[in-house]
Amino acid sequence: MVTIISTMETQVSNGPSGTSLPNGPVISTNGSTDDSKTNLIVNYLPQNMTQEEFKSLFGSIGEIESCKLVRDKITGQSLGYGFVNYVDPNDADKAINTLNGLKLQTKTIKVSYARPSSASIRDANLYVSGLPKTMSQKDMEQLFSQYGRIITSRILVDQVTAGISRGVGFIRFDKRNEAEEAIKGLNGQKPLGAAEPITVKFANNPSQKTGQALLTQLYQTAARRYTGPLHHQTQRFSVIPSLGKGPDPNNSSNTILDNLLNASYGVKSSPALFPRFSPITIDSMTSLAGVNLTGPTGAGWCIFVYNLSPEADESVLWQLFGPFGAVTNVKVIRDFTTNKCKGFGFVTMTNYDEAAMAIASLNGYRLGDRVLQVSFKTSKQHKA
DNA sequence: TGGGATT
16 A cells, blocks of 8 residues: 655645725625535545544634535545634634644645535536546646636645656545536547557545444544554654745754654653653652643643733734644733734643653744743742 | 545
């Protein structure tokens, strides 16, 4: 079996249709609301992200009218995408600008305006095989674009051959009838200069997954939850979040973090540095150091982040901690009058191993001209 | 011959 470690993909602008309108919900003459400027679709969400985490992430931008993580009807498993409808169109715009491209675990999420829901846009995804290995994603799009508007395209590439095309890809059209026309026109045809004909057919639906495949997926999801991130994940993506105003991931000043991550990511946990939560640990820590470790109090593991800049906002914390695992909440503590960050914040993570990995990796991390201090949140019981 | 975009 060949492991897919990366893919190439386009980002098609999905902007709201029509002319610009004043803020707030727009009521049309037939009574339906026009949510084209407030309703977003979010793609490539991590498989284990919950509805609550989803809402927390997008709620950090502004007031949400409604949001939904789409799940499989039968298994309840996340389908990896969801919808967020904001009250204010400005917040929808802000969400696209600040959260599109955010790295969460093994995924890079995509945030764009949702197209109006309609039967005509369903089942418009095509599976293409037999592509010449030299054909780029752009070439493929050019070939298919004569049949309609392309929403996404992707060519699968192989790890061992350093990103060489596997001759297999996907094309999603805006409309199903466009996809049908593309099949009629291109299935069994040789692209210009190609030796072999390509195969074009409708792609399988996620809900058409076999029972066996679902079991495999469930097993892998469960295994990942308990053994920590897979080693190959460090190769798929830079685990160092690329922050617009932060340090350059390619800059050598981050080599300490690089090494820490590369050393840490293949292992299950760092028990010597971060002993697992247990009553004995709490007792000894409390009595010896006058410090209480915060346990998994239903909400998860609370992490204290110190030395943030006055301009820091919630999205910085999402960007820093999101790649390490499930984050349920982030909070920047601000001065009441100036609304500037007071230099610290909190992050809540669901799983101990992921929280420990985030702390081990981000404590001492240089964010701009500041060095972060990151630890489990403690509460001083007795002042020395 | 296979990722995950329409509630």
